[in-house]
Amino acid sequence: MCIVGRRKKYPKLPNGFGSIKRLSGKNRTNPYGVYPPTTEFDSDGNPVPVKALCYVDDWYKGFTVLTWYKHGEYYPGREKELTEAGNSSLNGMIEKILSKYSQSKREIADQKTFADIFLEYYENKFGQPYNHPGKKRPMERSVCAAYKNSSVLHNESFRNLTANTLQSVVDDCPLKHASLELIVTLFHQMYAYADANDLCDKDYSKYVTINIDDDDEHGVPFTDEELVMLWKNQNDPTIELILIMCYSGFRISEYLSLEVNTTDWSFFGGLKTDAGKNRIVPIHTLIRPIVIRRLNREKTLLPVTTQKFRVRMYDVLESLGIEKHTPHDCRHTFNSLCDRFSVVERDKKLMLGHAFSDVTNKVYLHRTLEDLRGEIEKIKLCR
Template sequence: MKLPNSFGSVHKLPGNQRNPWRVRKTNGWVWDPESGICKQQYITIGYYPTQKEALQALAEYNANPYDLSASTITFEEVYAKWSEEHFKTLGASTIRGWKSAFSYCKPLYQMHMKDIRVNHLEQTIKNADVGDNTKRRMKSLFNLIYKYSMKHEIVDKNYAQLCDSVKEPEPEIIRIPFSDLEIQKLWDNIQVPFADMVLIGIYTGFRPQELSILQIDDIDLDLWTITGGLKTDAGKNRIVPIHPRIRELVQQNYDRAGKMNSNYLFNDESGQSALLNYGRYSRRFSKIMKRLNMTHKPHDTRHSFITLAKTAGVNEYILKLIVGHAVEDITEKIYTHRSIEDLHREIQKIK
């Protein structure tokens, strides 16, 4: 049957070709002054092995037209379009970084975006003779180009997300224990609001969040222990002996909470009872550090306790029980039972 006007055409190319059936549509007319006639301009939709598949492709295109340039646009051309838009708001040094990363992507330059797969991206990164930082920048560039391509319907899948040739470096968290002089400075400034809370953290090993949500029901002033903990099975509801050095501080907070009718051990200095979260604890901690001219992070108190305990020779397994670390030794874990007295004896090694 004859196809409708403006529908497009399907015809077979001469010769022995794998996909001989070409599908194309008129893309306007151009006046030829020499011949004095208008000539049709065509755009090719694709090439197919059979007439049936070619007609189906033409019908699908007419039902849902798409930008035909998307099927042939190359990685290099997408980069040019992306950079023209993206570089408008960037500084010169940042632009140089992206251009440098692009210069190592030559194997992809002439590839059609729709034909690029994960292995092409990974091999390009792997074979680039550059350091890890530049390789990470290449991967970031791939992600941005694919984001642009999906926005403009050039591709429908972000293969850059599946690319794992470059592992992101694990962020290095540096913990600095409080020195003996800094601990003494906290004692010398015990009147500073919440300095006592920092000291209790240093002498118990509780994580900041564990410390901030302690309730007065968790405190046993007869046995001088605190029951608390979060995060892991070994860390939950563990028994922590209260070091003699901080017993008075715990007692004072316990009594203050009782007078305020608060369920929580630590409360606002204004007399308000409120559950602390990590954010509020962190802000209070920062104020103390700034006032005492110290540079520590909230988790440094826990690392200080472990450092003090190891230096004092506290039994390894009892230390793990106190701080909530898993005990792997079967004999210790299953057959050895530690008493409250054992915990107190070991923690008092910290002088």
């Protein structure tokens, strides 16, 4: 007998609550096994199977049994009360227990601080406690650094956090751009964990931005001799993108989603800062044939992951006898070329996605695609 209609998704049981398993076989009278929480583990750390408390014909009856067990109110055979009760009284009992459970679960979640959620998230992600002995992996160290740099939130109720609260942590942090990126990434991951476990009402991390230029983007531009060598080998697929980057200035990750308009010959896209997002850069005439060739062959500018491209880039530069350069050095090369060929500073900043500090340029600057094209075309081929 099924008192409550079967649902596609049952409430998620918290850790230490026990489990309800549907057993195999179609003709079982009581197909749901109700199991208490595991308390013993073998030498390998695997849970030792426990004996079922009972077997019932409905998941919600099993839930009721576990609720009784959790509060010390279950005794062997008590599940028969659920079978003997009338439909209306049983439905009322289950509804009352569900309501009490949901309320209790909400109250527990409301009490969790940012630190509480972080500790849960950390163990869930890395499979060990935050303060575990031993050497931490690079990703763990990054997460820990971001957590420490968010110390102002540690004792705050996680559910009561807002986008403004999170944003203020990033805005008030005096550290460099790379550290701010780690903080924002931590927010995203913690909210993903919290959302999956009913510990938050809304993902406020998606509204957080980094509102400063990337101050950690150091690099060494390609020399004139190196650029000449690249142009001589422009038919190499890897060198194609290196040249495109040197003459357009986007970050390597931005080429993954960059829009290419071959009608008005422009790139559109950008990531990271507000100034860097949705910016437009004319496609220099020098690289137009390369862009077309690459699109015809690959259908996109960057068909592999940024990491794979880095490896290919390092290999091809080594084969040409060129000193190691990173993809970000291409962005520095574009900046250097703009300076050498007297591209107007404001237009260079627009194309690189750098923010303006003065009100005049920040609010009143309006430049057309043709204005920018006139500037970028000042750049000539190095010989």
